[in-house]
Amino acid sequence: MSVCYLLDALFLRRVALLGILGLAMGIGGGQANAQVLVIAHASVPADTITQTELLDLYTGEVRFWHNGEHVIIYDLQSQGETRDSFYTxxxxxxxxxxxxxxRRKLSGEGDPPERLASEEELLVRVQSTPGxxxxxxxxxxxxxxxxLTRISPNLAQ
Amino acid sequence: MIGVCGAFALPLCAQSGEEPVEVFGYFQTSGELYYDKRDTDTGTYTTFNAQQLNILFRKQLSTRWSSFINVEFLNSFSAKDMLGSASLDEAWVRYRRSRQFDLRIGLQVPRFNNLNEIKNRTPLLPYVVRPIVYEESFNDFFALEEFVPERAFVQASGVFPAPVVKVDYAVFLGNSPNLVRNGEEAQSGTDSTLTFLVGGRIGLRTPAIRFGVSATRDELNFAADLSRTLGLTDNRLVERPRYRWGTDFSVNVGQWLLDAEAIWIRYDFDVTQLKIQRQFAYATLGYYATDRLFVYGTYWYTNEEADVINIHEKASLDVYSGGVSFAALERVTLKAQYAAVEIDYFDSSLPPEEEHGGGVLHIFTMAVSVLF
Structure with a gap:
């Protein structure tokens, strides 16, 4: 068996496996290769957000919304496709x-975002927490x- | 991190909605092997050292106000055995108006170049032994404060975002170095002069590159004792200005990181028979082999020169070092470092056969840095 043939076969198997996994996860929660939505509480005084603004919030550089309300950031606990897409x-x-x-914590600037166990929990917390x-x-x-924005899988590459 | 209120339900937290006091910290403990090939040749020896322990307290006072205390213990501190030192390193309150304006009032380590503000945060740094002017555990025998400002009492800082780069600024004010150490003269730890330390940093950054320029000015008295030696009858060596200039540069491309700094110190003695100058520089090239493993090589240079009448003294250090830092757990980092320290000194007041000295000191160190 040539090396190229072997690689091709492995590639096809991987594609097939990813397809099956994607289908399975899609049925389960609609997450695989799905858009990641950046969501905010209804009180947040913004309707859209850019990548730069999001980075400023998730690195703790910006702590307040334009109306002076404190920004409360939520993150996910587990390394998963949603989290990977977001950070990419x-x-x-x-x-x-x-x-x-x-660095911020040890410099007395505050704690990192609270990391929640599931997307469902995160949704509930965002829905119920002003800012x-x-x-x-x-x-x-x-x-x-x-x-505030939709991150499509190709944007997260 | 332990929330004291959660753990002990102190009455301090009885008011509803009040944030708890957060108590957390870190320590670094190390083992060292010295292979000394200097002229004095003390041979090979080993030692262990609880290099540093910092206990931090933080409390969010309101949405925009917070306070912070940092108590530092160095070099296996023991009052019983008279080892090491303990100090209140920071005690400040912060008002965060916006990204553009952040004010800290109280004892603090000011922003100067890239490393000064975080020099004692051992979990953030890959080194066992930091670039020498930032190595707090060497404070006993190396005058760190000659190179970098150690304390300030008011600092305003902020960030101005622009389309391509962000502009960082910090300006600070503190005591001159002429603090009262004898409580019989005046209140210990206060500044008896009419001058202050003033300084700051201005920097530009993109997500991958940082560049900054820092400066301080203060006035000191340490050369006043030389008045008689120099035949001066006036107060020309009292409260003379000292200027520190610094620049820092950092670039992060992919898994690679380059960090570099330089510092120049100039003293304005206004006397031709006395001249002192100091310089320091370091550059570190590192590679994130994985998310948890960082490998680096670094070079540090320190030079101090003094001319007093016709006597010339010079001491310099060239340090070639390399090491690894491995995050074994989220809160535990293992570190290993090797350093070849080339020491060179010259003193023209000594007999010709003793004028030059120095040699090479090899240091192997391993350390564990723990966050709690």
Whole structure:
């Protein structure tokens, strides 16, 4: 068997496997290759957000919304596709973001974002916390939660 | 991190909605092997050292106000055995108006170049032994404060975002170095002069590149004792200005990181028979092999020269070093470092055969840095 043939076969198997996984996750939660939505509490005085503004919030450089309300940032606990897509969109690895927050914490500038166990929990917290922002890949975001931007899978590359 | 209120339900937190006092900190403990090939040749020896312990307290006082205390213990501190030192390193309150204006009032380590403000945050740094002017545990035998400002009492800082780059600024005010050390003369730890330390940093940054310029001015008395030696009968060496100039540069491309700094110190003695100058520089090139493993090589240069009448003294250090830093756990980092320290000194007041001295000191160190 030639090396090229072997690589081709492995590639096809991987594509097929990813397809099956994607289908399975799609049925389960609609997350695989789905858009990541950057969501915010209804009180947040913004309707859209840029990548730069999002990076400023998630690195703790900006702590207040334009109306003076305190920004509450939520993150996800586990390394998953949603979190990876989000941080790829920000242009920073999650370990780099972690070290930025460690510097802030040890310099007395505050704590890193609270990391929640699931997207469902994150959605509930954003929905109920004034000034809150987070990200999910869920299909059904309630109308009282603002969607500030949509990160499509190709934008997160 | 432990929230004291959560752990002990102190009455301090009885008011509803009040944030708890956060108590957290870190320490670094190291083992060192010295292979000394200097003229004095003390041979090979090993040692262990609880290099540093910092206990931090933070409290969010309101949305925009917070306070912070940093208590530092150095070099296996023991009052019983008279080892090391303990100090109140920081105690300040912060008012954060906006990204453009942040005010800190109280004892603090000011922003100067890239490393000064975080020099004692061992979990953030890959080194066991930091670039020498930032190595707090060398304070006993190396005059760190000649190179960098150690304390300030008011600092305003902020960031101005622009389309391509962000502009950082910091300006600070503190005591001159002429603090009262004898409580019988005046209140210990206060500044008896009419001058202050003033300084700041201005920097530009993009997500990948940082560049900054820093400066301080203060006035000191340390050369006043030389008046008689120099035959001066006036107060020309009292409260003479000292200027520190610094520049820092940092670039992060992919997994690579380059950090560099330089510092120049100039003293304005206004006396031709006395001249002192100091310089320091370092450059570190590092590579993130994985998210948890950082490998680096670094070079430090320190030079101090003094001319007093016709006597010339010079001492310089060239340090070639390399090491690794591995995050074994989120809160535990293992570090290893090797350094070849080339020491060179010259003193024209000594007999010709003793004028030059120096040699090479090899240091192997391993350390563990723990966040708690």
């Amino acid at each position: 969109f920000l242009g920073k690895t999650s370990s780099r973001i972690k070290s930025i927050w460690l 809150a922002i987070g990200f999910v890949a869920l299909a059904g975001v309630p109308p009282d939660v603002k969607v």
